[in-house]
């Protein structure tokens with residue numbers, strides 16, 4: 380994929396399908412160790428160990444519309460092609476946690492991409508699911524917790540167009556701040 384955010388969107392869609400109530404997305408960019416870590420954790424239906432084992436195989440899917448599921452295998456190979464690794468932990472009835480680590484400076488590592496747009500797309504795709512996003516660049520962290528945003532909204536739906544526009548700007552500014560862009 381052209382951008383890592385597209386992998387994040389894809390993995391988040393799996394969490395929505397798995398009926399997650401809360402999705403946690405963690406991005407850590409650490410120049411000291413030259414690593415970019417992406418963690419996506421949900422409290423959805425989870426998978427048994429046999430499914431977890433097979434899920435990294437592109438020909439395994441519970442989809443009925445087509446026979447191959449590519450989301451997880453693609454993310455895994457992206458990480459492995461960039462001097463990193465991929466891990467998936469899941470427990471039936473408890474949830475799933477996916478970790479992809481990249482060498483930050485690897486020549487083949489594609490950019491993170493448009494995280495503000497990706498996050499509002501996820502919020503729009505599943506209004507009822509909560510999301511906690513933390514993005515750390517070296518020692519600076521930006522956090523977005525939709526539970527807290529909902530309290531401020533006082534009944535206005537989080538997928539209201541004006542709210543989404545505001546959220547996109549809020550995330551954009553927050554990420555610029557932690558990256559040291561004035």
Ligand SMILES: Nc1ncnc2c1ncn2[C@@H]1O[C@H](COP(=O)(O)OP(=O)(O)OP(=O)(O)O)[C@@H](O)[C@H]1O
Pocket residue numbers: 389393394397421423424425426434439440441442447448449450451452474475
């Ligand atoms: N977070 C999750 N919780 C529960 N099951 C999951 C989760 N993520 C993936 N799975 C299971 O693993 C299978 C493979 O996922 P993957 O994303 O690779 O393919 P897909 O979603 O089936 O198809 P695609 O992503 O190509 O549209 C899914 O069909 C689903 O059964």
Ligand SMILES: [Mg+2]
Pocket residue numbers: 389390392393448449450451
């Ligand atoms: Mg998928």
